[in-house]
Amino acid sequence: MAESFPRSWEQSRFNYLAYSIADAIRAMSDGETWLSLQRNKFGDDGVTALANALKENTSLQKLALSRNLIGDHGATALANALKENTSLQDLALQWNEVGDDGATALANALKENTSLQKLNLSKNGIGDSGAEAVACALAEHKSLQNLNLQKNGISTDGAKEIAEAFVKSQVLEMLKLGWNAIGDDGAVHVAKALEENKSLLFLEFRGNDITGDGAKQLANALAESESLKALDISNNNIGDDGASALAGALAQIKSLVTLHLQDNAIGDDGANEIAKALAANNSLQSLKLSENLIGPHGAEAMAGALVKNSTLEELEYVIARMQEWIGNEGAEALAVALESNNILQELALGHYPYASPDIFDRIGSRLKLVKDELNELSETAAQALKTDQKVRWGRAKLMVVGKAAAGKTSTIRTLLDQPFVPEHVSTIGIDLMLMHTRDWKERKNIGDADLGEQLAKHKYRNKRKHEELDQSEAQSSKDAARSVPKAPRAAPPADSANSASAVPSPPPQSPSVQFDKEVIAKAVNTPLRIRVKEQAGKEEKEISFTIWDYGGQEVFYALHHLFLTQYGVYVVVFDMREVLGKERFKEKLDEEGLAKLASQDDAIQTLRFWLDSIRLHAPGVEVALIGTFLDQVPELDQHHEIQETLEERIFDEMDGDPKIHRNIWKEEFLQFFPINNQDREDVDGHVARLKDQLTRSVADKAFVKEKVPLRWSYCLDQLLQQSDPYMQFDDVEALAVTKCFVAKKDVRKMLEYLHELGVLLYFSKNEALCKVVVIQPQWLLKNLSRVICDPSAKHMRRHMNKLRSGAGERTALPPHLDAALRRWKSHAVASRAFLEFLWEGNPVDFLVSLMETTLLACPSPWVSDDAGKKDTILVPSLLRAASEHDKEDGRRWVGDSALAYVDFEFLPKGFFQRLVALLFQEFQGVATVSEKLFADVARADFGGMKCLMEVSQRRTIFRFGSARRDRPLASLLALLSKELKEIDETFMRGKLGPKLFVSSDGTESDESCALAESLADPLAGNTIRTRSS
Known part of the structure; x- marks a missing residue:
């Protein structure tokens, strides 16, 4: 119409x-x-x-x-x-x-x-x-x-x-x-929200009548924010007090890249405080201070900061705009500072009638040198990518494990020289961070592809080689001139071995191979290039570690088999008070503090579990043991006693695998590093030796020294720019081949390499999971930890309260899901609607599929859940342990039973739950009775045949009720043997060595039990080997 x-x-x-x-x-x-x-x-x-x-x-x-x-x-x-x-x-x-x-x-x-x-x-x-x-x-x-x-x-x-x-x-x-x-009162509300929000990157707050009081509130929020990258509070009136408050935040924050403070009545005092903060800050790239009241003294302070910042890794450039009256004195200080600063590219000073043109010329010339060098580096980098050059990446994974409350996260803060946090919240699941061993400082981007650093390595190390070659040839010419001439000889062919080895020929290049110039320019504009240039003539020994901080609560052990890899070094943290025996600390600790400590036997068992797990998932790696609470266990005699206990009860049984780091100083020898996480003085040098050991343990490993194609770093950089946290493998392959020019046959190899280093997640050996690449590991870990969590732990109670109240970043739990929340806690089952709430806005089908494929979950087997079984999953790691009464009740339930059991060389915690998950997935008609499924005991009905499953140390026991004629016990055991082998080979590298035994009289005695290998094939002979044979 x-x-x-x-x-x-x-x-x-x-x-x-x-x-x-x-x-x-x-x-x-x-x-x-x-x-x-x-x-x-x-x-x-x-x-x-x-x-x-x-x-x-x-x-x-x-x-x-x-x-x-x-x-x-x-x-x-x-x-x-x-x-x-x-x-x-x-x-x-x-x-x-x-x-x-x-x-x-x-x-x-x-x-x-x-x-x-x-x-x-x-x-x-x-x-x-x-x-x-x-x-x-x-x-x-x-x-x-x-x-x-x-x-x-x-x-x-x-x-x-x-x-x-x-x-x-x-x-x-x-x-x-x-x-x-908005004013100061409004700034208070915004600041409070900023502390809790996890997604905001840019906040603009210009011209809102904010004074120093409002700036202080924003500064407190900045210190807590983990995501904000840019803050603009120009055209307010924060003054020197507000600037000082923001400076205090700058010394702590890790993410802020841009800070605009124009027209804020900031004088020399405020500028001095900001300058001091810049010396400690390692993230700020853009700082605007125009139209303030900064004079010569403030300019000198900024100049001093520029000198110090020239070596900071994360400081790329600072745009400083100051008032016209800094004069010759301030301008000269800036000019001198720039002589030792290789980062700054833009310094706008306006028109200064009181400053010499010569000074401005010096400043302009220095800035031009930096820009010219970056342009040259970009051109060289583009050529290196086009000709498919390789460099040593120098990346490794540092995995920190141990029991809950042993001090793992505090130990990481000690290694990174970060302040001690007395009330630190326990790690939920796994946390990630990235740092470099030369200074042990955390870097702002967990998934940093290191592309700029790798491109700089190629340029400056190759340049150094060519300079050394030119010097060698020049010296040879001088020597030849001094020697007696000889008869001329025929020149060697152009492709002789000598000429080829002196200057390697680049691989052939295709004219169609073109890389994005903007991506390259952004990558090379990194402070790391300065360090690479300085180190070009030295042997490459520096390492970048991706640190994985694993949650210590036992419920999180179910995740670990997915993420323990070989390309790195392990740190196992333990509480020295527990290994000595907590009884000795009755006078030092109150009743509550003493009750939190594990017994010596439990502490030793936990240490042995972690070392066995590492040997299982990453054979041949090196391990550093760290004993915490040095302030309460300070004596050398105590350390020797701990060493003897570890030798007698753990090391003597290990046969050197994994290899334990040695802590040697003066005439002392320990195989652990005692540290005090509350003290940063490190008087005995334990922390310094630990850092050195961790670096040297991987410096000569093949995966660190191996030269990796620059195109792999470029491809990783492009993957990390994607908005989605995961991608289909086919899409990753298309991007790698068409945009990054990685050979199609090398894509899987590249992803496997990056997975082992902990940069991304790609489970190549699993038929279902190999179709997906997780680009942001922390995203996956965060979502898994929302479902796999300990309902009895304090942090989980806080989590459940947040779910109900809607505190933090999410909406409140709808009343109709309260029953689902309680059932998740009591029965370890999660309905589809509850999962959609927990994973709000995330792909539920993908996450459920991943959990089921990795045996972290299975369809709910509860009889009472039949109506909604397709949409409800069981999370076996949330099941509580059975009491002795539960176990006896289960044995009465199964009645007169046939018995079989499986012995393992090592039985990881969580294996039994994964076995239960697999059985419920693979066997049709299997179900269990409500309230009769536990972390170590399970009652199941295999299509009419009762089965009680129990786990005890390194043994899993199966008690079967009367068998049906259409399902003989032999066929059931054959299927059971098959499933055990599948778990072992898929998730445990085939290292568990499960052996299935069958009892002739329903007992576990050696005389009545025999290996059941022949039952794997009903047509095989009837020869059965007994345990004694």
Whole structure:
């Protein structure tokens, strides 16, 4: 139906244009994705025509409608379109007249829309009521990443609503609130939200009447934030007090890259504090200080900071803009500082009548040198990638394990020289971080591909080799000139062995191989290039460790078989008080503290378990044992006693595998490193020796020294830029081959190498899992740990309370799921609806499939769950241990029974639960009775045959009730033997050595039990070997 024309002739002209464009929008092809219609005065009627067309369009992704006189009616029409449109990702409505009613309509539409990622509502007069409506939508929307609410008259009340909303949002990355009237009180709300939010990357807060008090609140939040990369609080009035508070945060934060503080009345005192902080900060790249009150003394302080920052790894560049009155004194200090700074590329100083032009020329020349060097490095890097060059990557995995509360995370903080945290929360699942051994400092990006460092290695180490070759040839020429001439000889052929080995010929290159110049330029612009250049003439010994901090609670052991790998070194942390015997500390500890300690036997058993697990999953690796609480176990005699205990009860049985690091100093010898995690002085040098041992233990390993194609680093860099945390293997292969020019035959090899180093996860030996590549390991670990967690632990009680209350980053548990939460805790089962809540916004089918494939879960076997069995999973590692009464009751239940058992060379914790999961997956008709399934005992019904399964030390026992004629015991045992072998070979590297025995009289005596190998094939002979034979 034709649109009715408005009465105004001028408005008719604009609306006629809108109607024509609306027809064009309906006719758009799939390739047309962007439309800019700014400054057209369409008004509500014209925009309504566009909105109606938008309902039918399925290709448009970006629509710009700024300055079009759009009021609440036009906004409502766009809102109705958003409810139906599924393609629009970016909607720009700035500088219109949307108002609070229009904002409310758009907000309601967002609750139904699933595609919009960016919304600009700046300068629309939405006020606090409009902000409140947008906040409600923001808390629920699953895709909105970028929200601009500048210049909207929002005050403290509106800021509070927005702050509470973005705490709950898990996807919002950029929020602009500039030029409102938020003030210090509003800054308090935003700061509190910033501490809890995990997704926000950029926060803009310009021109909001914030003083030093508000800046202090933001500074406290910055110190706690783990995600924020950019903060802009320019055009406020924070003064020196606010600048000092932010400087204190700068000394602690790891993620902030950009900080804008223009026009904030900051003087020399504030600049001095910021300069001091820069010496400790290792992440800041952009700092803007223009239009402040910084004079010569502040400039000198900044100059001193630049000298120190020139070696910081994560400091790429600082853009410093200062007031015109720094003069010759301040400018000279900056010029001198730049002589030893190889990072700074841009220093805008404005026009200074009081500073010498010669000084500016020196500054400009120095900055140009840095830029020229980066350009040259980029060109060399592009050529190296094109010719498929290789370098030593020097990467390894540092895996830290041990029992809960032994001090693993605190030990890592000691290694990284980070402050001790007395009330540190236990690690849930596994945590990751990246650091470099030369300075043992944590780096900001867990998944850093090290591309820039590798490209710099190729350039500067090759340059050094060529310089040495030129020097050698020059010296040879001098020697030849001094010697007596000999008769001329024929020149060797051009392709002689000598010439080929002196300067290797690059591989042939294809003209179609072209790498992204922007990616290369960004990669080489890293401070690491300076260190690489300085070390070019030395032997390569430096290592980058990816540190994996494994949760110590026993429930998390179920995850470990997936992530214990060989390309690295292990640290096993234990509490020295427990190995000595906790009884000795009755006078030092209160009753509660003493009760938390394990007995000596339990402590030894835990240590032996970890060493056995390491030997099982990573044979031949090296291990460092670390004994904590040196402050309470300070005497050398005590350390010798611990050494003797470890030798007698653990080391003597290990036959040198794994290899235990030695701690030798003066005339002392230990095979562990005693440390005090509360003290950073390291008087006895144990920590320093530990760091040295860890570095040297992997420096000469083949996987560290091996030269890796630069294209692999480039490919990893591209993978880490993907928005999704995992990808299908086919998609990864396509990206690697077409964008990174990795040979198709090498893609799996590359992924296996990166998996072993802990950079990403790729389970190549599993038929189902090899189809998926997990690019962000922490994402997977976080989601698995939401389901596999200890309901009895304090942190899990806190977790359950957060689920119910909606505290933190998620919505509150709906009342109808409260029963599912209790059943998850009591019966270790999770319904589909409960999983969707736990994994809010994440792919439930993929995560369930991964858990079932890795035997972390199986379909629920509970008889009472039959109705919803397909949608309910059992998580066996959450099952509680059986009491003696439960075990006796189970034996009475099975009655007179046939008995079989399996002996293992080593039985990892969690193996029994994985066996139960596999049996429930593989055997049709298997079920169990409610309340009769435990972590170490399980009652099962195999299609009418009762079976009681128990685990005891290194033995798993099976008691069978009367067998059915159509399912003889022999066939059941044959299938059982097959499943045991599958688990052993798939997840345990075939190292468990399971041996199945059958009893002739229902007892476990050696005389009555025999190996059941012949039962694996019903047609085999009847010869059975007894245990004694």
